[in-house]
Amino acid sequence: MSKKILPPPAPLQRVSIVSETYAPEANGVATTLSHLVAGLRQDTTRVDLIVPHHPARPRGQETNLYPVCGVSIPGYREVRCGLVRPRLLEELWRSQRPDAVYIATEGPLGWSAQRAAARLRLPTVSGFHTRFDTYASHYGLGPLNGAVQRYLCRFHNRTDRTLVPETRLAEALTERGYRNVETLGRGVDTHRFHPDRRSATLRAGWGADDRAPVLLYVGRLAAEKNLGLAVEAFRHIQHVQPAARLVLVGDGPMRAELQRQHPDLIFAGVRRGADLARYYASADLFLFPSLSETFGNVTLEALASGVPVIAFDYAAAHRHVEDAVSGRLVARDDPGGWIEAAVGSALLAPETRQRWQKAARAGVESLSWQHVARRFGHILAEAVRGHDGLNRGGVTLCSKP
Incomplete structure (x- = not known):
């Protein structure tokens, strides 16, 4: 990736980003989303954030933030699941319809967002940020690994595109039956980390x-x-x-x-x-x-x-x-x-x-979060142009693990 920055994408007035994790949580997903949100807003796109309520997130820290009920995962307190009925998201998106929805996580909140977006026929892009398909074996749930992999494949195939951070993973998911997989790399703040x-x-x-x-x-x-x-x-x-x-x-x-x-x-x-x-x-x-x-x-x-x-x-x-x-x-x-x-x-x-x-x-001095965020905006704009609603709700063929 070079320092050359893509031109702004076709104007997107409003984008909704749905995630079970966001700042101030400290993890790669939260960090990536923070940079993507900042990049979209820099290009004058309004970004609505739908994330679980977090007690450490100060009021007013984020604009256009819509917190939902958040429940900690037993034994993993820093990870919270968002709980909301699809109908409530439908009501929000009917009153403030986004051009596109980005679903960053595949948990209960992501599941609700996917169904609400499908009913409203909104262009939807999903992110494959975390290897939940490999986590089961680390927590004594090995027998569920196949079911988790099939769920993830069905989940992502009901969106217009699935974004992954590197080419090898894109190829592996495509072989498993994931459709419309696209690579979106990552950047680094070379001024802060020096x-x-x-x-x-x-x-x-x-x-x-x-x-x-x-x-x-x-x-x-x-x-x-x-x-x-x-x-x-x-x-x-x-x-x-x-x-x-x-x-x-x-x-x-x-x-x-x-x-x-x-x-x-x-x-x-x-x-x-x-x-x-x-x-x-x-x-x-x-x-x-x-x-x-x-x-x-x-x-x-x-x-x-x-x-x-x-x-x-x-x-x-x-x-x-x-x-x-x-x-x-x-x-x-x-x-x-x-x-x-x-x-x-x-x-x-x-x-x-x-x-x-x-x-x-x-080796990393030329990497830029601005470039990544600009490419993210282009991908969302392309999804809007190519959206036909055919990916969601149809027959999904996913290979067994």
């Missing part, structure tokens, strides 16, 4: 001097993130470099157990904005062991901060990390190789580490 944010004071608070490698993870502390692999790699690194540190930024259902088992790790909780940027830039290596990503925005944030990334070879890492240049890429079926890559990268000679850090930053 090597200049590095903080000696922060590192001193971790007990790390310039010689001690600081390893960083940013994301949910949850089973699907494969964090045990990162901890195992850290223990190997510690054996050679006892002064090494592992910093975990984020929260989630595994935090309490991880803290109990590994009290020497640094648990920073959720960090945002400039504070988060300091954490990235003050680390030496970004460990990302997850195998359940649709993309992984944190990968771009680490690279923009000049921090090499150790990741499995898929999603954002496959596209933006150059092996042995700005980090390490490892085959998805090779956890042992991932640990070896992390250990070797943590012990690089200073001059090699500096080359990797410069390459990490250089």
